[in-house]
Structures are given as C-alpha cells and as structure tokens.
C-alpha cells in the first residue's frame with residue numbers, strides 16, 4: 001500500500017464518505033464530532049508509520065456519552081475506515097487497552113497487504129476492518145510513483161480470502177489499486193490491440209481510456225493477483241465479455257475468426273506460468 005507521511009484532510013474525507021454519512025453540523029470541535037443523517041460521526045486522523053500501522057487515541061466515554069454511531073479513521077493517504085461504534089466498544093471491552101493520557105484508549109490498526117486489522121492484546125480479539133475501508137482515489141499515486149515500487153507492490157499483492165462481502169447487499173471485494181498498478185505497468189496500453197489514448201479531465205489531470213479485466217472472472221473465483229489481470233481497451237474488453245474473442249490458458253488469444261494470436265503487448269503476465 002502507498003505510504004505517505006501525511007493523512008487526508010477533513011475536506012477530502014468528507015468527499016469519500018457515502019452521501020448518507022455526509023456531516024451536516026459540527027458538534028464538538030476539539031473531539032471532531034459531526035452530526036450526519038446516519039448519526040454522530042467521530043473523526044480521528046493518523047499517518048501510517050514505517051511499521052505499517054496507524055495509531056489512534058479514542059475515548060470510550062466520548063463514544064458512549066455522545067451516542068456516536070460511527071468512528072471514521074483516516075488511514076494516512078490511503079483512505080478511511082468507517083467503523084460502527086458497537087464494534088469498537090466490543091473491542092475496548094474485550095481488551096485491556098493501554099491508556100494514553102486523558103482516558104483515551106489506544107487503537108492500533110495494522111496494514112497487511114490491502115487488509116486492515118485491529119489487533120487486540122489477545123489474538124482472539126482481532127478485528128478485520130477491511131470491509132469498512134473506503135479507498136482514496138489511487139490513480140494519482142500510481143501515476144506518480146517510481147515504476148519499481150509499483151512492480152514490487154503488484155507482485156506482493158495476494159487475493160482477498162473472501163471475494164465477496166456479505167451484508168444487506170452482496171458487494172464484490174476487489175482491489176482497485178492493484179488494477180491501477182497493472183494498467184501503469186502496461187503503460188495504459190491494450191494488451192490485445194495496442195490501443196493507447198490519454199485525455200485531460202476537467203481537473204486538468206491526465207487520464208487514460210483503458211480498462212483492467214479479470215482473466216478468470218470474479219464469479220469463478222478469480223481475483224486481482226498479478227497473473228489474473230489483463231489491460232484492455234473498451235472495444236477488446238467488450239469482445240472478451242461477449243465471447244467474441246477468448247483468452248486461452250497460455251494467455252494467447254482466439255480472435256473473431258477463431259485464429260490463435262499472441263498478446264500484442266505483455267509486461268506483467270508470466271507466459272510460462274499457468275493461469276492460477
């Protein structure tokens with residue numbers, strides 16, 4: 001994950017929040033409590049340390065006394081964790097959390113790959129917070145990072161154990177940043193036809209007309225590991241989706257006429273390897 005020695009500003013956090021969580025009124029400036037249609041939200045910022053963890057001081061009393069519904073933690077520049085308060089109260093109750101001054105309890109979030117784990121004193125009281133994570137837009141970061149770093153991060157990525165998160169709606173759990181990394185490695189170029197087209201968006205930023213697809217579909221258990229992603233233009237993507245062209249297990253293409261073709265461009269797929 002990207003590490004920045006800073007964290008998102010409150011304004012940037014507000015832009016990431018789903019609309020039903022949009023803060024409407026500041027209730028307490030010092031403790032950063034806001035009213036929202038989903039109840040009261042407590043904000044806490046922290047940057048990511050070299051040890052790949054971020055640390056927050058939260059008062060259990062504040063959460064209880066103000067009837068806080070959600071605690072919003074800024075994880076460096078990566079994004080935010082929007083955590084239901086009950087989960088944190090359970091955590092505080094189960095753990096003899098070390099106290100900072102002023103009755104604040106310590107929350108330590110460990111970043112392991114693309115996962116976020118709240119580690120308790122007892123291993124049984126670990127909480128996986130990944131499903132509460134709302135990522136920042138990673139495009140700028142991926143475009144600006146040295147390509148060696150992007151390669152390292154892309155190779156190190158392992159798939160989520162749970163590909164879907166269950167809840168009131170069944171949501172696909174996928175790593176947008178990993179797809180962005182693979183697009184950068186392939187220089188935002190279609191691996192099948194070589195299409196490459198940039199444009200400048202309304203914010204003056206350079207973007208690309210490019211898509212990243214799973215070789216083995218998500219529904220068939222395919223994830224975002226480096227050998228399961230293919231960089232495609234919208235046209236080739238549609239042909240693949242509708243079965244007009246096919247990708248073989250050796251990453252060769254069966255084209256519209258049923259003829260076997262090699263990928264026009266490939267930097268990241270290991271052609272010797274099987275599709276895992």
Ligand SMILES: [Zn+2]
Pocket residue numbers: 190191192193194195232233234235236237
């Ligand atoms: Zn194409």
